[in-house]
Structure formats: structure tokens, C-alpha cells
Amino acid sequence: MPATKTLLTSTQENSAAIFSDFKSHCDAPRVDTKTNILALLRNAYPDYHVTEVEERRVSLFEFAGAGKAMLILDAEDEGFNSTREWKAVGSGIEKKKHPGTLKDDFRFARFQCVWEDKEYLVYYVSWEDMIKPPYKMFYILHARSSSAMTTGHCAESDALILAAGKWTSQLHEEIFVFDNGNWSKSKELWKSVKSASWSDVILSPAMKQSLIEDVQGFFDNQAIYAGFAVPWKRGLILHGVPGNGKTVSIKALMSSLYSRTDTIPSLYVKSFETNCNTKQYAIRQIFQAARKQAPCLLIFEDLDSLVNDDIRSYFLNEVDGLESNDGILMIGSTNHLDKLDPAIAKRPSRFDRKYHFKIPGEEERRLYAQYWRxxxxxxxTVEFPEELAVVVAQLTEGFSFAYLKELFVMTLLGLVRGFKDDDSQIVDKEEAASADDKSADMTAISTEADEKETNKDSEVCTCATKCSTCNKPLPPPPSSSSSSTETQKKQEEDAEATKEAKKNKMVMPTVDIPEHLADNLLLKVIKHQIRILHSEMDNTKEDAWPSGKKAKQGETRRRS
Known part of the structure; x- marks a missing residue:
């Protein structure tokens, strides 16, 4: 490998004025920064070929960071411009104890690049634009004396660009994320996805198997699609009330696709919002990237909030694809299927299949309790008899998976904080209070029925309007005061509100507890935490949540 810094030292004189000239350019009105930088470099290095590339497509920083090449910063005479940044290291307690690390966010810098025994000079330059995202460019210089020129381009520079460009286009323990109009690679999301497994997803076995086969089968059967001359694309919608496994299922799908021998990349769309361009531009960028990465998984979480009336047609044009969308499997998730445009939700060949993530039934709740057991x-950690999973499933009617998870987390924290046998008195008092509430409710119902029966017997006719003796009209009855009427109305409204609140209040089901579990500490804590969670929940039926989106009268016909 060539001696380090010799190339930097030998070209120091050439580089001396470039940064000051670039600074002068940035301080004054300018028309084309790219052209200006190219002119500066070519004038300063007449014996070198200069090639310009974008960092987002050819990231020499990532390439060198992975050990594929070596970049040596020219730090002489402070001929670079950067912001020094502190970055945390590790996670959790480790992150708090570690002093962290420092890195440079460069705006202007010169490097010596060594790759496969070849030497290059590399300039990195970034600058802001008023109406576009920041420009971030690499300028690769290679000596003309040792360059093989092909159609005006340097073969050695092109070889480096091909290698680094290929590396940049691939995922390396990362996931593509689209946000604020740009694609980036997220290692944090990948770490979260990597730990996801189908063994952690509790669904009905039939639905889980169907979802897995649907996704894996799509990527396994390109030849079948081609054989029947059917476009190799597909769309799935995962819908249902929050907290019932949509997100964790998507993570499990992403993880399983990453683990294939033919790794399938995942592209995750956070938002269509962008500071510098329109949502249509963002949608275009999303599908262009998906076509380049295909075969791939393209994920739109909360699809109903992403696609509104203003961009619906443009989104559908990209989905329908005059351009080929072969190899793209789209997954859209939504908590509000009724708010999703029918042109998306009810049109096969766009989103072909819908999976409903319902409130878990008793068997799913038992499986989830068994998972924690x-x-x-x-x-x-704690005594958890197998029969207790059945009891927990019966006690948690109406719980989503999110609330079930919270139940077990709160229970374990309660045990860690020292919930002991003596604290079982709390549970006993709660159960006694619950029994009193039920008794009071039954008494109230009985009293209300008795009052109705009494009132029924005492009812009298009030329809007479004339005196039976003189046949003259009767005087009007004394009018009650308006304040009395308002008070009565307010009382009726309060009573109705109280009645509705009681109706929507979650109540722990009556469950026959096996005798040998009656004094189980874990069960006592679970029952205590269930009552706490009930205060935060309501029992609105799933088919009544959320309210539907009704079409307005005179609404323009939508594309179907």
C-alpha cells in the first residue's frame, strides 16, 4: 500500500487557494456552485482528472468506514471546514457511563483515498440551497499520467465509483427510511427489527400462517407470475384497532425477509411531508427507490393518514404503475379501515388482501399469558403455574395485546417493588368493594323497577281541557320556573352521563379460581393491576370504533 500522506504533501501547493476561493464564492451571489467547484479544481490540478459524484449515491465515508478503502484527512493549515459533534456510545446504562465519541460533520475537506493499491485525491464539499435539500458532493481526482481514459472519463475513478456506489446502494444491517423528502439508512430501526421474531407474535395460527405464506410466497414465486403473464406485484393491508399486533407483525416480516439467503430489503415510509418539495415529489422518490431495490418490501404505516384527497390520484398512478412495479410487495397498515379511500382498500391489484387484527379472543390471550409464563x-422470577395462564385469559376479556403487555410489565414491577403476601389485603378489599358495587347496582335496578310499578298505579288522566260542570276551558296549570326546568334537565343529563360511564366501564369477569391458585401471589398482583387498567379502558365494541367516515353530500366521485 502506498505511503500515507505523500500524495497530500506533494499537492499541497495546488490545494492552497481552493478553500479561500470557494469561501469567496459562497460569500457572494452565485449561479452554479457545482460548475464553480469543478472549475476551481481543474484549474488547481491541471495534471489530474476530476470526477464529481453525489454522496447519497456514492458515499466514500461509508465505504471507508466499512474498511473497504482508506480516507486520510488533510489537516494541515486547517484547510477544512467542519462542525465537531459529540455522539453517545452504547445504550441504556452503558450509554450513561461511556464518555461518548467525537466526529466531524464536514462542509469542506480534502482527503487522500487509498483503494486497491491506487491513490486518489478526494474533496468533499457541501452547501445549502434555498429551495432544495443541501448538496453533498465528492470530487475524485486521479493523476492523468497513470489514468486510462475511456470516452473522456478516468477508468480508475470509475472503478472506485462502481465499487463504492454498489456498497452505498446496499443495506448493511440497516433499513431504508423515507422521511422529510429523503431516503436514509437506519441502524436503530434495524436493531429493533432484528430482535423481532414470529415466536413473539401471538395471532390465531391460521392467520399467522396465511400472512407468512402470503409474503414469503410472493418472493418465492416470481416464475409463476411470469408464467401466467401476471405482474409480479402485490399489496396487503393490515387493519384493526391499535395494540393488536400490526406493527410487531410487520417487524417480524422484515426480520424474516432479511434472514433469507436472497436477502429482501425493506423500505419504510414515515411521511410524505417535505420541506423543499411537494408530496407528489416525495411519492415519486419513494416508488423510484422501490423499483431500484426490487424485489423489496415497501411499508406504509398508517396509510390512511398518508394518502389524502390531494395526492390520492398521484399515489394511485404510482401504484398502478405505467412503469413496472415488478418485485414490489406493499404493506399498508391502518387503525381506521373505514377512513381509507375505497380506491385503495377495495380495489384488487393495488392492495389485494386485507388482514384484520382483532381484539384477541380467550385462546389468544391464553397463548400470550403462556408466552410470558x-x-x-x-x-x-416467580411461581407461574400453567393453569394460571387460563385464569388470566378469562380475567382479561376485552384486553388488547398492548394492554396485556402492560398488565404483565406492571405486575412484574409491582413484584419487584415488594408486593408481598401482606399486600393481598389490598386485593381482598378491592374484591369486596367490587362485590358491593355489584350489589348496589342490583339494588338500584330493583328500586327503579319498583318505582316504575308504583308510578304506573298512581297515574291519572290529565287530558281534560274543559270543566265538567260549566263546560268552560280550564285555567292553565301553574308554570314551573325556568330554573327548575333547567335544573331537572341538568340532572337528567348527569344521570345519563353517569349511566353511559358505567356502561363503558370495564368490569372484571367473574371467574372460578381453582382452590390451589387462590393464594397465588402472582394472581393477586395481576388482579390488582387489572383493576387499575380497567380505570383507563372502556368496552366500546370493536365494530363501533372508530366512527366511520361518511361521504359528504355533493362529494366529487372518487377514482375507482
């Missing part, structure tokens, strides 16, 4: 038994 396996964790706790493995760690020897």
Missing part, C-alpha cells in the same frame, strides 16, 4: 419460568 415461558419467560418468567425460564428466569425463575
Amino acid at each position: 415461558n419467560k418468567l419460568v425460564e428466569n425463575g
Whole structure:
């Protein structure tokens, strides 16, 4: 490998004025910064070929960071411009203890690049634009004396660009994320996805198997699509009330596709919003990237909030694709299927299949309790008999998976904080209070029925309007005061509100507890936490949540 910095030292004189000239350019009105930089470099290095590339497509920083090449900063005479940044290292407690690390966010810098025993000079330059995202450019210089020129381009520079460009286009323990009009690679999201597994997803076995086969089968059967001359594209919608497994299922899908021998990349769309361009531009960028990465998984989370009336037609044009969308499997998730445009939700060949993530039934709740039992038994944390999973499933009617998770987390924290056998008095008092509430409700119902029966017997006719003796009209009855009427109305409204609140209040089901579990500490804590969670929940039926989106009268016909 060539000696380090020799190339930088030998070209120091050439580089001396470039930064000051670039600074002068930035301080004054300018028309084309790219052209200006190219002119500066070519004038300063007449014996070198200069090639310009965008960092987002050819990231020499990533390439060198992965050990594929070496970049040596020219730090002489402070001939670079950067912001020094502190970055945390590690996670959790480790992050708090570690002093962190420092890195440079360069705006102007010169490097010596060494790749496959070849030497290059590399300039990195970034600048702001008033109406576009920031420009971030690499300028690769290679000596003409040792360059093989092909149609005006340097073969050695092109070889480096091809290698670094290929590396940049691929995922390396990362996931593509689209936000604020740009694609970026997220290692944090990848770490979250990597730990996801189908064993952590509790769904009905039939639905889970169908979803897995639908996704894996799509990527396994390109030849079948081609054989029947059917476009190799597909769309799925995952819908249902929040907290029932849509997101964790998407993560499990992403993880399983990443683990294939033919790794399938995932592209995750956060938003169509962008500071510098329109949403149509963002949609265009999303589908262009998906076509380049295909076969791939393209994810639109909360699809109903992403696609509104203003961009619906443009989005559908990209989905329908005059351009080929072969190899793209789209997944859209929504908590509000009724708010999703029918042209998306009810049109096969766009989103072909819908999976409904319902409030878990008793069997799913038992499986989820068993999932936690396996964790706790493995760690020897607490006594968790197998029969207790059945009891927990019966006690948690109406719980979503999110609330079930919260129940177990709160229970474990309660045990860690020292919920002991003596604290079982709390549970006993709660159960006694619950029994009193039920008794009071039954008494109130009985009293109300008695009052109705009494009133029924005492009802009298009030329809007479004339005196039976003189046949003259009767005087009007004394009018009650308006304040009395308002008070009565207010009382009726309060009573109705109280009645509705009681109706929507979650109540723990009556469950026959096996005798040998009656004094189980874990069960006592679980019942205590269930009552706490009930105060935050309501029992609105799933088919009544959320309210539907009704079409307005005179609404323009939508594309179907």
C-alpha cells in the first residue's frame, strides 16, 4: 500500500487557494456552485482528472468506514471546514457511563483515498440551497499520467465509483427510511427489527400462517407470475384497532425477509411531508427507490393518514404503475379501515388482501399469558403455574395485546417493588368493594323497577281541557320556573352521563379460581393491576370504533 500522506504533501501547493476561493464564492451571489467547484479544481490540478459524484449515491465515508478503502484527512493549515459533534456510545446504562465519541460533520475537506493499491485525491464539499435539500458532493481526482481514459472519463475513478456506489446502494444491517423528502439508512430501526421474531407474535395460527405464506410466497414465486403473464406485484393491508399486533407483525416480516439467503430489503415510509418539495415529489422518490431495490418490501404505516384527497390520484398512478412495479410487495397498515379511500382498500391489484387484527379472543390471550409464563419460568422470577395462564385469559376479556403487555410489565414491577403476601389485603378489599358495587347496582335496578310499578298505579288522566260542570276551558296549570326546568334537565343529563360511564366501564369477569391458585401471589398482583387498567379502558365494541367516515353530500366521485 502506498505511503500515507505523500500524495497530500506533494499537492499541497495546488490545494492552497481552493478553500479561500470557494469561501469567496459562497460569500457572494452565485449561479452554479457545482460548475464553480469543478472549475476551481481543474484549474488547481491541471495534471489530474476530476470526477464529481453525489454522496447519497456514492458515499466514500461509508465505504471507508466499512474498511473497504482508506480516507486520510488533510489537516494541515486547517484547510477544512467542519462542525465537531459529540455522539453517545452504547445504550441504556452503558450509554450513561461511556464518555461518548467525537466526529466531524464536514462542509469542506480534502482527503487522500487509498483503494486497491491506487491513490486518489478526494474533496468533499457541501452547501445549502434555498429551495432544495443541501448538496453533498465528492470530487475524485486521479493523476492523468497513470489514468486510462475511456470516452473522456478516468477508468480508475470509475472503478472506485462502481465499487463504492454498489456498497452505498446496499443495506448493511440497516433499513431504508423515507422521511422529510429523503431516503436514509437506519441502524436503530434495524436493531429493533432484528430482535423481532414470529415466536413473539401471538395471532390465531391460521392467520399467522396465511400472512407468512402470503409474503414469503410472493418472493418465492416470481416464475409463476411470469408464467401466467401476471405482474409480479402485490399489496396487503393490515387493519384493526391499535395494540393488536400490526406493527410487531410487520417487524417480524422484515426480520424474516432479511434472514433469507436472497436477502429482501425493506423500505419504510414515515411521511410524505417535505420541506423543499411537494408530496407528489416525495411519492415519486419513494416508488423510484422501490423499483431500484426490487424485489423489496415497501411499508406504509398508517396509510390512511398518508394518502389524502390531494395526492390520492398521484399515489394511485404510482401504484398502478405505467412503469413496472415488478418485485414490489406493499404493506399498508391502518387503525381506521373505514377512513381509507375505497380506491385503495377495495380495489384488487393495488392492495389485494386485507388482514384484520382483532381484539384477541380467550385462546389468544391464553397463548400470550403462556408466552410470558415461558419467560418468567425460564428466569425463575416467580411461581407461574400453567393453569394460571387460563385464569388470566378469562380475567382479561376485552384486553388488547398492548394492554396485556402492560398488565404483565406492571405486575412484574409491582413484584419487584415488594408486593408481598401482606399486600393481598389490598386485593381482598378491592374484591369486596367490587362485590358491593355489584350489589348496589342490583339494588338500584330493583328500586327503579319498583318505582316504575308504583308510578304506573298512581297515574291519572290529565287530558281534560274543559270543566265538567260549566263546560268552560280550564285555567292553565301553574308554570314551573325556568330554573327548575333547567335544573331537572341538568340532572337528567348527569344521570345519563353517569349511566353511559358505567356502561363503558370495564368490569372484571367473574371467574372460578381453582382452590390451589387462590393464594397465588402472582394472581393477586395481576388482579390488582387489572383493576387499575380497567380505570383507563372502556368496552366500546370493536365494530363501533372508530366512527366511520361518511361521504359528504355533493362529494366529487372518487377514482375507482
